[in-house]
Amino acid sequence: MAKIIYTHTDEAPMLATYSFLPIVAAYAKTAGVEVETRDISLAGRIISQFPERLTEEQRLDDALAELGELATKPEANIIKLPNISASIPQLKAAIKELQDKGYDLPAYPENPQSDEEKATRAKYDKVKGSAVNPVLREGNSDRRAPGAVKNYAKSHPHSMGAWSADSRTNVATMDADDFRHNEKSVVVAADDTLRIEHTAADGTVTVLKDELKVLAGEVLDATVMRVGALNEFLTAQVARAKADDVLFSVHLKATMMKVSDPIIFGHVVRAFFPKTFAAYGDALAAAGLSPNDGLGGIMGGIGSLADADAIKASFEAELADGPALAMVDSDKGITNLHVPSDVIVDASMPAMIRTSGHMWGPDGNEADTLAVIPDSSYAGIYQAVIDDCRAHGAFDPSTMGSVPNVGLMAKAAEEYGSHDKTFEATADGTIAIVASNGDELLSHTVQTGDIWRACQTKDASIQDWVKLAVTRARATGTPAIFWLDETRAHDANLIQKVQAYLPQHDTAGLDITIAAPADACATSIERIRRGEDTISVTGNVLRDYNTDLFPILELGTSAKMLSIVPLMNGGGLFETGAGGSAPKHVQQLVKENYLRWDSLGEFFALAASLEHLAGYDDNARARILGDTLDRATETFLNEDRSPGRRLGTIDNRGSHFYLGLYWAEELAKQTEDADLAAAFAALAGTLRENESTIVEELNAVQGSPADIGGYYEPDDALAEKVMRPSATLNEAIASL
Template identity: 70%
Template structure:
């Protein structure tokens, strides 16, 4: 039997799965397709990491490792929903919940070095690098784009006198200090720190590299970072704008929490000068955010004094951008609350504003310390000041082909990122002692190395040519000739492009700033441009442009053609929406939009039809695409408030439209006959189904857990329509 693996993840996508998965299983069973689940949630990954220490009835299989191996095979067909890339506060909360549920787990802070290493392997971007054994093809499906043009989302007005701007270092950061080499042959490298006395500390040994692999090394200098941040705090106050910092403390789980800590200290210099030692002794680190410090002050004998100092500096400094002004949660409270690829497009969409402490929107100084990609946002902001907001009814699209296979570039740097503790030199050395790259370092500097293998680069170039050919759209490789890594990639792109038929195609190379400018000029003319980017810009661009075009990145089609022939189908780029969970718990209303799941499932079925020679799966896929278009046209996507259609109602309508399409199609008479009574029953009972789904709204619900909800309780909450359930379950 053909098989699709549907992943169980976290927060809103997981809740939606309890509603949508039974529909998927029922419909696909008619085509002989077996849908299996694998738990790659944060809690599941924690339990898998400690499986050897748990009793038999609590052991959890390592589903992520299993799927990582499956992704390397031609049989792979995986639908991957958004998951939590855990920061330390999220990891702490998940551990505490599991402990309360009876799992004997150590806390993160008190864990042994061995156990802490297990936790470190779980936090941050633990999932995507394992599953992504291919490069990324992300685009807005035509039905979604057409819907956005007919039903445009709100866009805030821009004016030329907006004081919003981007601040970035430009020197002594990762971009400016980068060095890069292309390995002439396979071997092993060693990363070592040589102090001023000549003593050598091995930071990473036996780092395997392949012939043709691009290896980079760089450092962000702590002293320069601190000086830059101090200047930006002063500048925000001088300009009278909100101060905000935009990092990626989830995916960049080693470097960015440290940078975030520098920001907290730069905003509260007097507090840390007076009480930094007390906070450190209590384990209250700025790397975990201001919120964790405030939460721990009650346990300190001078906690009230520290709190007064913090309050005084917050009052004296520039106004902070807020995550939740009603609850006093600032931009600096939690490192995972403000993620650059989502926060910057949201700010640009909202007139360049973020929310201030007074609950009102205001111009903002957006601080992005490393300058590698900050220019992309600065270019878009400058364009909005000059030309006004973009028009979703006419604007073009920027699909993306992203280099990400086999932990490419920065997102694979975690095991090679170090906070330096003594002055000296960090060197990347071959097995025979040749120093390939070297940086002078001082205590506190953040040094990292990255790898990008040759096979993914070749595949990336091939995928870019394929997409340009299929879509008839110009493609730009976003590569910066002034950056060491990108110079090497330019060499390889120019080497591999002639291997493909590019006759008649418009394929060019430009720096990210220049590529952004070209793309937004074309956007304003209603023209499309493929952005062919590295791993981080893949993430950034597939939030930036979809949020401007469609109002959300969750509506993107995200396909990963795996290099060995399988398929990975990701459901958008919008994160896992913790605020949606809060609303469900408080009001029994889930506004999560499963459009990404609908799109991914159709692509998965289409892939399965080809790979497993299953023509009925292709019929299901075609009908699902048509049903999704109807769903959008009829306005049956989730709304936002109690009393309106929510995620569960959207699933019910999708099931009806899908069944009607299958009953009406003429390619498979047996399938049409099977779905005719289903379509009839769903239509006849639509009023009853709607009443049952709407009737439960407006009341608090209990899920039995946040990170690991109780299955029975959550299923009852997410499947409240007995009428719908009976029709769907009968089909199975």
């Protein structure tokens, strides 16, 4: 039997799975398609690392490793929902929840000393940050707004905040000594096994990473952010925000850039509270309270310190004396600096731009903002959009064009600041990448605290990326721009490869160009104001940024994108949108049994998965299921059956019912397979006849607290009970 693997992930997407997956499995079975799940949730990934400490009933297989292997095979068909890219505070919270449930898990070692602590830390480091995506993404990314979604956005434009020509909102970024300006890059000549070494001023050599395997033709980079320059820059921006009377905010990626960006975040916290850290920094460090974990972690942990009251008063005095700080939740006093994973650049910057260039201030009002993005590699794209909005006003979703993306990410391409090649220098000296014959390939001088990172981009990934860009440009007739900067070391090597590989494809009549990111962004937004589309062909980080920036402006959300990863060995990975608002949705569900999460991206991913399976397996019924699901989703949008925003309207569970109803009706109407039509005619009739009863049963549970048995590891029985409250709907689906 053909298989679709559905991932069990985290937070709101995972809760929605309890409601939607029974419908998916029942419908797919009529085409001989089995739907299986694999647990790649944060809790599941933690549990899988420690089988020796757990009971037989508690143990879980390493589902992520299994799916990583499957992704290299032609039969792969994986639907991947958003998962937690865990920051340290999230990882610690998940560990505590599991410990409280009886799992014998070790605490997260902040400063591992013993071999056992180092081994434990290594296991947890495999779990934190963007641990899932690089494993599964054995192909490059094709992300675009489905036609039905784009048409709906034009007919029902979402709200856009007005822009003023005198807006004082701007981006602040470094102009020297950051990752962008210190980057060095080389194209590897032959297969080799390298090592990364730190050589101290006294000649002591420490191997930071051994057994770094490289392949001929791949692009290898290294760079360093000098923390002295970083701290000077941050101090200046705090002063600038106060002088300009705008909110101060920092925008990082402490989830994907799980090693580098929490460190940078810690420097921002120190720069905002210099007097407090000068006076109490040693005491906080001794108590294990790190600015890298945010102000929230510090304030939550100072109660046991002798100087707790004085430390709290010092933080409050500097908050009052400094510039107004952008807020995550002004009602609860949660600032931009409370938790490193609360403000993620790819989601926070588009949201700010959509809202008149404003963020929320401590007074509960919107205000112009200084958006601090320390590394200048891509900060210019946001300044380009801000400058355009200041000059021309807000975008109009009813007329604007689209910017789909072809993203380079196969085989962990351009995984900056994330994995096992990012280090904080522990002593002055040099850090170098050394070939097996002893030659230095790349080298930087470093001072204590500098952040050094390297990354790899396989040549095969680049070739596939160029091929996918040409394929999309040919399929759509849309101009495509490679967002590459010839003055940046890494991009210069990519440009040479793009120029070498483009002639291997039929590009006759296609408009394919190369431009630096800020210039490419300016061209793209000029075109979307005219209602024209432009494909952005980007590296991995810009793939992440652009597939939030443009969808949030065009559609109001990035959760409604079609995200296909044609795997390099023939399989398919189908992603279902972003998960940035998932935590708030879970909190609302627990408080009042209402889940606002929108599964629309899942509907599109499932249709694409069925279409792919139909081609791979020559399964005509799977193709019919995919085609009818697309038509049902268009009806779903036109009938406005997405989750509402207030109690008493349908939530995520009601939206699943209506999708199931419209899908059954489309299957009953199709004429290609009479037996399939007959099977669904009965179900469609039952669902339509009982529509009011089902909606009433779904809505009746709203307004009271819901017990799901855990945030990171819900209890299956409790979660299913909460997410499937309509007996009438459940019986109808079971009857199929």
